[in-house]
Amino acid sequence: MxxxxxxxxxxxxxxxxxxxxxxxxxxxxxxxxxxxxxxxxxxxxxxxxxxxxxxxxxxxxxxxxxxxxxxxxxxxxxxxxxxxxxxxxxxxxxxxxxxxxxxxxxxxxxxxxxxxxxxxxxxxxxxxxxxxxxxxxxxxxxxxxxxxxxxxxxxxxxxxxxxxxxxxxxxxxxxxxxxxxxxxxxxxxxxxxxxxxxxxxGHALGTPYRREVFGRQVRLPGIPPEITLSTPFRYFYRVRNRIVLDREYLFAAPRQILCDTLFDGVHFVNALWVARPRRALWRLYRAAITAALRGRMGRMPAPLVPVAARIAWAAPVHEPAAEAQR
The missing domain is CATH 3.90.550.10 (Spore Coat Polysaccharide Biosynthesis Protein SpsA; Chain A)
Incomplete structure (x- = not known):
């Protein structure tokens, strides 16, 4: 040292x-x-x-x-x-x-x-x-x-x-x-x-997946061709904490809050689209919204742990080298 x-x-x-x-x-x-x-x-x-x-x-x-x-x-x-x-x-x-x-x-x-x-x-x-x-x-x-x-x-x-x-x-x-x-x-x-x-x-940011709808890759101007998904249980915290953050800092930093919330909202929809079973992630989202509105902070409730553990991502891993050859 x-x-x-x-x-x-x-x-x-x-x-x-x-x-x-x-x-x-x-x-x-x-x-x-x-x-x-x-x-x-x-x-x-x-x-x-x-x-x-x-x-x-x-x-x-x-x-x-x-x-x-x-x-x-x-x-x-x-x-x-x-x-x-x-x-x-x-x-x-x-x-x-x-x-x-x-x-x-x-x-x-x-x-x-x-x-x-x-x-x-x-x-x-x-x-x-x-x-x-x-x-x-x-x-x-x-x-x-x-x-x-x-x-x-x-x-x-x-x-x-x-x-x-x-x-x-x-x-x-x-x-x-x-x-x-x-x-x-x-x-x-x-x-x-x-x-x-x-x-x-240097840091690992998670696994990138191809951004797809109805089995076809989405390619839109300004939107990356991949979506980096977190471990499913973290979406409870991401949704709850986003709501709490917006409520507390909207007037202090309106531009950043609005931009970040829009970006996160798109991400949450994309994650829901590829989640299997989709209803399990939707249950996490609902619980997170309820927790935020009721001020329930800290660790995710124990009954949601097995719900999150069932979720998998039904999307192909994004491989830039392979994409470039297409």
Whole structure:
């Protein structure tokens, strides 16, 4: 570990959330451990199945904290952030277990944060310009940073003073849109959400499927030929949290809320079209809407777990190389 990767920079720690980690988590931690003063790994209730991988992470030098039950990614990261701060972290960078952190990544985030602060910007968080294939940077750029939007929490640099000012990640969201809620909250409180230029965080975004209707691929201007589908149970959280987010931030960020809601709405319809049995996903949607309207946050109700487990996606996997040959 490097206690001071950037001369005179604040002490920075990495915080990982894991669930049933495998070799990928070991590679992820290995890729960043020499860039930071320390690494905290919070395992989100994996149980004995995670023993081998977590032991390997301890062997690398990471501090491992094990949740006794599955508390959700926001709560797990919050616990990790608290542990990092107890060990002297002035900044933290949050990661998922399958992130691929390139050399110099953390230093680039810190340089961008320092440059923005020197320019009088009230820095909230800094993310990489690119997350996998997604470009998070927006707006006019300086030499090292620019505004960001629709940010993803993996690879996000958060100063301790920002956590003190606006609070932790929203644990009652459990999973999905946790990063978006934090982004909107920061902006509402007058903080800037920035992207560090010239860096990319490698990450698996899920399985891409061909976008089809009645067995034929849909090709429309501006619409990607594929749809990236999440694990079915996550659609409960995506729908519920989208409604809650819209209700709380519509007037603070109307353009972003309306655009994101339209995009999500199209995605939810596409997912419903290819779900089998379709009625099972529709049941998740109805339960999510009810939960949002009644303020029922936290984990998905237990009776919905077997419902979500029955859902499969009836769509062919999108293979760009094969598509290009057609």
């Amino acid at each position: 490097n206690p001071n990767p950037l001369t005179d920079a604040p002490v920075v720690w990495a915080v990982f959330s894991t669930f049933r980690p495998g070799p990928g988590a070991v590679r992820a931690v290995s890729s960043v451990i020499d860039q930071v003063a320390g690494v905290v790994v919070v395992d989100d209730g994996s149980g004995e199945a995670a023993d081998e991988a977590l032991a390997a992470l301890v062997g690398l030098g990471a501090l491992v904290h094990r949740e006794t039950e599955n508390v959700g990614i926001a709560a797990a990261l919050n616990d990790g952030i608290r542990i990092a701060r107890e060990h002297g972290a002035a900044q933290v960078v949050t990661f998922d277990q399958d992130s691929e952190v390139p050399e110099g990544f953390v230093e680039t985030l810190q340089r961008a944060a320092a440059a923005a602060a020197a320019d009088g910007v009230r820095v909230g968080v800094v993310v990489p310009e690119r997350f996998a294939a997604v470009r998070q940077a927006r707006g006019a750029a300086s030499a090292s940073y620019t505004d960001a939007a629709n940010v993803i929490q993996s690879g996000m640099l958060i100063p301790a003073e920002v956590l003190d000012a606006v609070g932790e990640l929203r644990a009652d969201f459990f999973i999905d849109l946790v990063d978006t809620e934090y982004e909107l909250r920061l902006r509402r409180e007058g903080f800037a959400v920035l992207a560090a230029l010239g860096i990319r965080l």
